[in-house]
Amino acid sequence: xxxxxxxxxxxxxxxxxxxxxxxxxxxxxxxxxxxxxxxxxxxxxxxxxxxxxxxxxxxxxxxxxxxxxxxxxxxxxxxxxxxxxxxxxxxxxxxxxxxxxxxxxxxxxxxxxxxxxxxxxxxxxxxxxxxxxxxxxxxxxxxxxxx
Numbered sequence: 001x002x003x004x005x006x007x008x009x010x011x012x013x014x015x016x017x018x019x020x021x022x023x024x025x026x027x028x029x030x031x032x033x034x035x036x037x038x039x040x041x042x043x044x045x046x047x048x049x050x051x052x053x054x055x056x057x058x059x060x061x062x063x064x065x066x067x068x069x070x071x072x073x074x075x076x077x078x079x080x081x082x083x084x085x086x087x088x089x090x091x092x093x094x095x096x097x098x099x100x101x102x103x104x105x106x107x108x109x110x111x112x113x114x115x116x117x118x119x120x121x122x123x124x125x126x127x128x129x130x131x132x133x134x135x136x137x138x139x140x141x142x143x144x145x146x147x
Contacts, residue, residue, distance in 0.1 A: 002029050002142075006110040008036040008101045008135075011072040018116035018146035023079040025114065025144070032086035034108045035076035037069035038100040039093040066091060098134035105141055113143045 007022040009015045019035075026033045042058055073089035080087035090108060094100025105113050117132045136143050 002026075002031045002112040004032050004034055004108065004110045004112075005029075006034045006036055006101070006105045006108065006113045007076055008038070008104075008113070008115055009072045009076060010037075011068070012116070012118070014116045014118055014146075015072075016075065018114065019076050019079050021146050022114035022144075023076070023083050023085055026080075026085050027083040032088070033076065033080050034104070034110055035073045035080075035087065035089040036101060036104045037072050037089075037091045038097045039065040039069055039091060041093055041095045062093070065093075097131050098138060101131070101135050102139050105139065111141050113139055113141060115143060115145060117145045117147050 002025075005022060005026050007019055009019060023033055025031075039062065042061060069091045070089075073091065077087050077089060088108070090104050092100050092104060094103065101113065101115070104110070113135060115132050115135055117130075132145055136145070
């Protein structure tokens, strides 16, 4: 059925639960797991008087985001090791998170995406958007939503 399952994470509690379930699914299918973390894309912005944010500050924020992503991906790696499932991790810095997820699935030849849903109310989803909903809308491979 599935041979390579992409499991994106944002470090949230529901994402951690999805990691366990996604790895368990991969184990039962004999599939490998590709972990994914999207670093926040920070645009250099201007302050009220027109001065741009210092590039050193942006570089430091990028380093911190990468360290955070590596920490989150280590959770997937550990779950995969415990389940004896082949694993690879990917970190990118997409302008739009759902595009990063679907691009990672394509580039890593994943044939499914196993993603958590926060279960926001319809109003919050409308106001804040839903990465999961956008992945469902744009993915070319099956998407399994964990709740």
